[in-house]
Amino acid sequence: MEAPEEARQPHHVLKPKTFLMIVVMVVCGPLGNTFLGKGMKQIGSVGVWPVSHLISSLSRILTTPSIWMGIGSLIVFFIADMLVLSWADYSFVRPASALGYGMVALLGYSMLGERVSPLRWTGIAIICLGVFVVSRTTPRTHTWETMERE
Amino acid sequence: MAHLLLFAVIVLAGTGGELCVSRAMKRVGEATSFHPAQVARVVLRALGQPWMWVGVSMMATAFFALLGALSIYNVSFVVPVTALSYIAGALGAMIFLHERVTLWRWVGVLLVALGVTLVVLGKS
Numbered sequence: 565m566e567a568p569e570e571a572r573q574p575h576h577v578l579k580p581k582t583f584l585m586i587v588v589m590v591v592c593g594p595l596g597n598t599f600l601g602k603g604m605k606q607i608g609s610v611g612v613w614p615v616s617h618l619i620s621s622l623s624r625i626l627t628t629p630s631i632w633m634g635i636g637s638l639i640v641f642f643i644a645d646m647l648v649l650s651w652a653d654y655s656f657v658r659p660a661s662a663l664g665y666g667m668v669a670l671l672g673y674s675m676l677g678e679r680v681s682p683l684r685w686t687g688i689a690i691i692c693l694g695v696f697v698v699s700r701t702t703p704r705t706h707t708w709e710t711m712e713r714e
Numbered sequence: 715m716a717h718l719l720l721f722a723v724i725v726l727a728g729t730g731g732e733l734c735v736s737r738a739m740k741r742v743g744e745a746t747s748f749h750p751a752q753v754a755r756v757v758l759r760a761l762g763q764p765w766m767w768v769g770v771s772m773m774a775t776a777f778f779a780l781l782g783a784l785s786i787y788n789v790s791f792v793v794p795v796t797a798l799s800y801i802a803g804a805l806g807a808m809i810f811l812h813e814r815v816t817l818w819r820w821v822g823v824l825l826v827a828l829g830v831t832l833v834v835l836g837k838s
Binding site: 693701702 | 733735736742745757760800813824829830834836
């Protein structure tokens with residue numbers, strides 16, 4: 565495949581900090597969701613009514629370490645997302661963060677011994693190809709700062 | 715009809731919310747270092763942006779609408795939702811954020827949407 569024209573221009577290459585933030589998102593997003601899922605499974609069924617049930621549910625949720633690990637990971641994910649969006653295109657970051665689907669499968673396969681179907685591996689391979697194609701485009705095409713500060 | 719409306723709310727509020735957060739961050743301007751004080755300053759400035767709050771509210775709406783939808787329909791409901799949100803995101807970025815989505819980026823976005831669809835189908 566021929567590299568798109570903009571990929572050859574030196575000022576438009578993928579910066580290490582963009583790469584780093586996307587890695588943080590791809591790791592922390594799925595990790596956070598996995599921790600939250602694990603925590604909620606440990607807690608079991610959650611009653612919300614009457615109020616006494618709601619209070620006991622909330623106290624069980626808030627005293628489960630996995631829940632806090634999940635919330636922490638998702639906060640890190642969201643901060644990395646905000647930071648990268650402060651300089652890179654949304655249409656660049658959003659598809660790139662889809663690598664998280666591959667991460668979920670890898671985490672499930674290696675840590676939980678889950679079986680990953682061939683269809684899922686195929687999907688992950690296509691996502692990787694798509695992210696590769698997106699990563700060859702200019703990470704930043706917008707001119708917001710100049711537009712908004714004039 | 716209700717099915718279609720719920721579907722539209724999830725895609726539009728979810729993607730729209732992310733676009734608003736993105737717009738807020740573009741107004742804040744580029745974060746120049748990862749020093750905790752600098753990161754905190756960027757986050758605080760973002761919280762002062764009205765677009766940030768519009769975005770977070772829309773994302774929360776989409777989240778609860780999705781939870782509601784999953785309690786009514788089965789998981790196959792999320793397949794078109796996730797696939798369409800990537801395409802809606804790229805379109806929204808062109809219109810609302812003035813990003814230049816080149817042919818190559820479209821090719822990548824469509825591949826990602828296809829891959830994500832297969833992953834979701836492969837899970838259910």
